[in-house]
Amino acid sequence: MNKLNRSLLLWLVGLELLLPFAPASNAASQPQIRKQPFGATAEKKTVDLYTLTNINGVEAGIMTYGGIVVSLKVPDRKGKLQEVTLGYDSLDGYLKNNTPYFGALIGRYGNRIGKGKFSLGGREFLLATNSGESHLHGGNRGFDKAVWKATEVRGQRSVGLKLDYLSPDGEEGYPGTLSVTAVYMLTNDNELKIDYSATTTKETVVNLTNHAYFNLAGDGNILKHEVMINADRFTPISETFIPTGELRSVKGTPMDFIQPTAIGARINQKDEQLVRGNGYDHNWVLNRKDSSLSLAARVEEPASGRVLEVFTMEPGVQFYTGNFLDGTIKGKGGKVYQQRAGFCLETQHFPDSPNKPNFPSTILKPGQKYATTTVYKFSAK
Numbered sequence: 015m016n017k018l019n020r021s022l023l024l025w026l027v028g029l030e031l032l033l034p035f036a037p038a039s040n041a042a043s044q045p046q047i048r049k050q051p052f053g054a055t056a057e058k059k060t061v062d063l064y065t066l067t068n069i070n071g072v073e074a075g076i077m078t079y080g081g082i083v084v085s086l087k088v089p090d091r092k093g094k095l096q097e098v099t100l101g102y103d104s105l106d107g108y109l110k111n112n113t114p115y116f117g118a119l120i121g122r123y124g125n126r127i128g129k130g131k132f133s134l135g136g137r138e139f140l141l142a143t144n145s146g147e148s149h150l151h152g153g154n155r156g157f158d159k160a161v162w163k164a165t166e167v168r169g170q171r172s173v174g175l176k177l178d179y180l181s182p183d184g185e186e187g188y189p190g191t192l193s194v195t196a197v198y199m200l201t202n203d204n205e206l207k208i209d210y211s212a213t214t215t216k217e218t219v220v221n222l223t224n225h226a227y228f229n230l231a232g233d234g235n236i237l238k239h240e241v242m243i244n245a246d247r248f249t250p251i252s253e254t255f256i257p258t259g260e261l262r263s264v265k266g267t268p269m270d271f272i273q274p275t276a277i278g279a280r281i282n283q284k285d286e287q288l289v290r291g292n293g294y295d296h297n298w299v300l301n302r303k304d305s306s307l308s309l310a311a312r313v314e315e316p317a318s319g320r321v322l323e324v325f326t327m328e329p330g331v332q333f334y335t336g337n338f339l340d341g342t343i344k345g346k347g348g349k350v351y352q353q354r355a356g357f358c359l360e361t362q363h364f365p366d367s368p369n370k371p372n373f374p375s376t377i378l379k380p381g382q383k384y385a386t387t388t389v390y391k392f393s394a395k
């Protein structure tokens with residue numbers, strides 16, 4: 015054997031020996047879950063980050079602080095994985111900044127309650143007015159700022175995280191001790207599924223959601239994303255963002271997303287509702303037969319081909335176009351989030367339902383179980 019052949023042989027043997035130890039590629043034969051420490055809160059509560067990976071290499075990072083979806087990497091039409099949610103690289107970002115609820119679990123009441131009060135069983139309950147004169151997203155310390163207890167969940171074709179939080183009676187002004195669970199599952203069909211459930215010790219109101227901001231291009235603004243919302247009606251708002259109570263037809267208005275339409279196509283029209291919302295920041299009344307899981311919205315980003323479909327059991331969805339982002343937040347990888355850098359599709363009961371008898375009820379009584387599911391499904395075209 016000459017020198018060249020011998021070294022080639024040695025090299026091949028070496029390669030063979032090394033192969034079992036080669037770093038695993040993103041795509042594994044089984045969905046994976048990995049836990050790592052992610053820091054601590056000001057009260058010295060430790061926070062963990064769990065990374066769920068499915069067999070396609072799709073990755074969801076979820077932390078125990080706020081049940082926040084820290085990261086979501088999904089493929090484009092060529093299979094290229096890219097981060098599609100807004101947020102920060104480290105826990106510090108979420109703790110320090112006045113974060114606009116990036117990726118967070120929202121409770122007890124997602125969205126607004128007018129004047130921060132409601133009556134139940136003849137008693138009036140006062141809540142924080144943390145958004146002008148309204149109560150927003152559960153108050154000063156909503157579920158987005160709680161440290162949740164995490165348990166790993168393994169399914170046949172999915173992997174996930176069960177998050178539990180016990181909200182004491184009177185927390186943020188709400189009646190009843192609320193025992194809350196949110197289960198995040200990442201499936202091999204590239205779905206991030208959230209099962210929310212809750213029980214209470216006293217009659218109360220509940221409206222849970224997730225506040226992920228998406229940008230399917232992974233960069234820039236979201237104006238070219240094409241959106242379909244499966245809703246013939248929406249709930250128009252007053253100057254304080256509180257629904258007037260009317261269920262208004264979208265026909266002939268810039269709120270009509272029955273046919274897929276680019277977000278930027280009408281967003282700057284001098285429409286009363288768009289001016290009030292500073293863009294889209296409204297609740298749509300979903301078309302549905304019953305409360306089974308059904309398609310609420312579909313978003314397609316033409317350049318990457320990435321598609322997001324949102325399925326929910328909820329009667330409404332808040333479509334928010336990052337109108338309050340103003341370039342003051344530096345997020346992942348030093349990215350500056352300008353206005354409309356991301357959009358949210360917050361599945362929910364309608365805003366201010368506790369004060370709107372004609373809206374579907376958000377009341378939960380002792381002995382009843384609150385249970386609702388939302389699925390974010392990713393694909394590429």
Ligand code: GLA
Pocket residue numbers: 114115125145150255295332334338358360
């Ligand atoms: C929600 C609201 C918006 C805004 C954001 C957070 O989506 O509807 O008005 O408050 O949260 O910035």
